[in-house]
Amino acid sequence: MTLDGLTALARGLTVPTGFVDASLAAPAPGTIRLTGGIPAPEALPVAAIARASAQVWQDGGGAALQYSPGPGFPALREWIASREGVDPSRIVVTNGGMHGLTLAVLTVVERDAVVAVDDPVFPGFRWALEIATTRTLPVPVRADGFDVDHLAVRLAAGDRIAAAYTVPDFHNPAQVSLSAEKRQALIELAERYGFYVIVDNPYRELRFAGADQGVAAFNSSDRAIHVNTFTKTLGPGWRVGWLVLPEHLVDPVIRLRNRLDVHTSSVTQAIVERLVTAEEPGYDRIVRDAAVLYRERATVLVDALHEHLPGAFEIRTPEGGLFLWPRLTDDGVDPAALFRRAAANGVVYHQGELFAADPRQRSAARHLRFAFGDRTPDQLHEAVRRLAAAYR
Numbered sequence: 001m002t003l004d005g006l007t008a009l010a011r012g013l014t015v016p017t018g019f020v021d022a023s024l025a026a027p028a029p030g031t032i033r034l035t036g037g038i039p040a041p042e043a044l045p046v047a048a049i050a051r052a053s054a055q056v057w058q059d060g061g062g063a064a065l066q067y068s069p070g071p072g073f074p075a076l077r078e079w080i081a082s083r084e085g086v087d088p089s090r091i092v093v094t095n096g097g098m099h100g101l102t103l104a105v106l107t108v109v110e111r112d113a114v115v116a117v118d119d120p121v122f123p124g125f126r127w128a129l130e131i132a133t134t135r136t137l138p139v140p141v142r143a144d145g146f147d148v149d150h151l152a153v154r155l156a157a158g159d160r161i162a163a164a165y166t167v168p169d170f171h172n173p174a175q176v177s178l179s180a181e182k183r184q185a186l187i188e189l190a191e192r193y194g195f196y197v198i199v200d201n202p203y204r205e206l207r208f209a210g211a212d213q214g215v216a217a218f219n220s221s222d223r224a225i226h227v228n229t230f231t232k233t234l235g236p237g238w239r240v241g242w243l244v245l246p247e248h249l250v251d252p253v254i255r256l257r258n259r260l261d262v263h264t265s266s267v268t269q270a271i272v273e274r275l276v277t278a279e280e281p282g283y284d285r286i287v288r289d290a291a292v293l294y295r296e297r298a299t300v301l302v303d304a305l306h307e308h309l310p311g312a313f314e315i316r317t318p319e320g321g322l323f324l325w326p327r328l329t330d331d332g333v334d335p336a337a338l339f340r341r342a343a344a345n346g347v348v349y350h351q352g353e354l355f356a357a358d359p360r361q362r363s364a365a366r367h368l369r370f371a372f373g374d375r376t377p378d379q380l381h382e383a384v385r386r387l388a389a390a391y392r
């Protein structure tokens with residue numbers, strides 16, 4: 001098929017690879033996939049959703065079948081704003097996290113500008129970024145998140161960036177969270193050098209251990225675009241998320257989306273608004289129950305790795321989110337060969353190299369990404385047993 005007639009932008013978008021390699025596209029029957037990063041079906045509040053949606057129609061549908069204001073339904077924005085601790089005028093309801101990231105990129109990243117990104121990085125952000133640029137400055141993710149000092153050194157040496165991208169809570173894939181001190185330091189750097197921080201925070205609510213490092217540093221800065229989504233708590237199918245924007249970016253973002261999708265579906269907004277503002281079960285309980293479920297799964301996975309593969313991995317116990325990012329301790333183990341044997345044995349996961357932001361760095365390739373959220377404890381245990389057989 002010829003690419004004649006396509007814009008340079010459409011021609012330039014890469015086909016996402018790696019995530020759909022042959023063994024994943026056609027896994028052997030009975031294969032256990034640890035690939036998802038998606039919520040457990042049993043953590044999604046289906047009965048409450050049915051009630052909320054019935055109420056919308058019993059009440060005549062009303063706003064659900066009409067145009068919405070560009071930034072979203074007022075009561076939904078207010079509910080989000082009160083959780084974020086900001087004025088509702090700064091909330092824009094989006095069609096999920098990816099949409100929020102794309103709006104952020106289109107608004108503040110000039111064509112071919114450089115953007116600092118987590119290394120390892122959520123690949124979806126790199127795909128969104130391609131709309132403006134492929135020039136990145138990879139910044140290592142440490143045990144306490146994005147290495148702000150590393151970026152500071154590069155900026156002091158003369159590097160210039162339009163934005164810095166990071167996932168501060170329960171990082172995808174690296175599982176860690178950015179410390180409160182580093183959140184503040186990153187914002188101070190952004191203010192000093194005049195770039196935006198694109199804060200991508202879909203796992204924030206799914207905490208089951210450790211202390212919340214807070215989002216006030218982001219939500220109080222004119223230099224932060226805080227991107228969030230209901231994907232991990234209410235389900236990816238909604239395509240509903242939100243941006244917390246500095247006041248001066250609200251109008252530019254809305255002008256942009258007037259040309260794109262106009263607004264998030266009124267039907268979905270109406271149901272989500274009913275659901276989250278209902279007293280029973282209440283969003284806090286939905287999220288709390290989910291976190292209890294994920295804590296159990298994370299514990300089963302970590303315990304099984306210690307039991308069946310003692311010493312094979314350096315493992316951090318997750319404090320939240322949906323991922324484990326263990327590192328192979330034996331340099332003699334070839335991760336690609338291990339993956340092939342594991343797939344043949346009926347377990348698949350994502351190889352760390354898929355998340356490398358700096359292809360010259362081999363560190364991500366020593367990791368495996370296990371998504372445990374949508375697998376039962378029995379499946380997790382069996383998955384590790386199969387992995388152990390492949391490892392030996």
Ligand SMILES: Cc1ncc(COP(=O)(O)O)c(C=O)c1O
Nearest residue numbers: 096097098122172200229231236
């Ligand atoms: C870090 C990160 N950002 C954004 C998203 C995308 O969220 P959504 O499905 O709401 O577009 C994901 C989903 O996996 C994610 O892991």
